[in-house]
Amino acid sequence: QLELQESGPGLVKPSETLSLTCTVSGGSVRTTSYYWGWIRQPPGKGLEWIGNIYYTGGTYYNPSLESRVTISVDTSKNQFSLKLTSLTASDTAVYYCARLVSTVTSFDYWGQGALVTVAS
């Protein structure tokens, strides 16, 4: 059974950089059928797609965040990562990693989510 697990700091200061890693178990990130993505959800609000990466390193980013986002993949560790720079309080959210089915571009496996609070 595929499992995804987010890890990283739960509290980050304004203007600093958020760094999260998603570890994939029960399957490989090195697959032609899937992308690997990040989605976030501010407390009490809806879902926002951040971006995706393919195992070869190709990326798609949400234009609203593109200037601040980097997603990378490490196939040797079966992980992919998110960096979001220049944080403000509005970046406070639960950050989910998920598997994106390439043929239907929907998220079929999700991590449990990691709450990241931006505060001084």
Add this chain to the structure above:
Amino acid sequence: EIVLAQSPATLSVSPGGRATLSCRVSQSISISYNLAWYQQKPGQAPRLLIYGASTRASGIPARFSGSGSGREFTLTISSLQSEDFAVYYCQQYNNWPLTFGGGTKVEI
């Protein structure tokens, strides 16, 4: 970007009843059948229910059904069970960026 409008924001249904949720593309753009539905319970990650507007994901009960194409889509839950009370989101994948609707809360 494509904006998805979900209605109603909150839907009150009795156990055993039927729920009909709507997802509409706000602009004059067709997204064909490129729509998915998710269920999210408090404190949990979303779960994929439907993709391709009407195809149930693996393990999803038959009481969940999706329909529609173009700009208007519907998720129907027949005979609501206690575990179905949750927030439901639609997501389009016809155009980048991927976008989600604002959600419909199904409550007792």
